[in-house]
Amino acid sequence: MERWRQLDALLVLEKLGCYAKADRTFEPMTAHGTERYHVNVEGWDFELLLRGPKFFDTRLQRGGGGAVDLVMHVRHVSFKGATDLLRRLAV
Template structure:
């Protein structure tokens, strides 16, 4: 019987709390905030023009929430975002994000 490995729940919780805007900055080749964007509902939201190895995206972020205006899909948390913009599996997204976080955690709040 194969051993089943899983990620530490603390690590998963920390990755899910990374603000989507910060995750974009670490995952994308280019993530540029749109200065012409005027939020209608939440004044803390921002629109980003994003380029990855999979293509270009227009992402709106509010805290950990994100929405892809072109694909008309969204989610909550950096793991879902990494899966969406990079085409990764859950395991691949967690590994990618985990590897991006410095040991002292100074880069991500």
């Protein structure tokens, strides 16, 4: 469980099989190292700011940190659903 909190958000998206395209025009104003990605997960589109294990959905104005939070957000599943999926994918 602790390992999931530290996983890089982009790695988690890749393990989920999400389409993620970096926005190379994005320049962070405060948190240097933050990148913006346009992400599609099973037909759902997101614009996510990623920095390490943290993410922020610019459209819904919500964010979190760690693999479980990210899976819950992009796959619209419960905590148990997210942990089950991460185990199945051997993340």
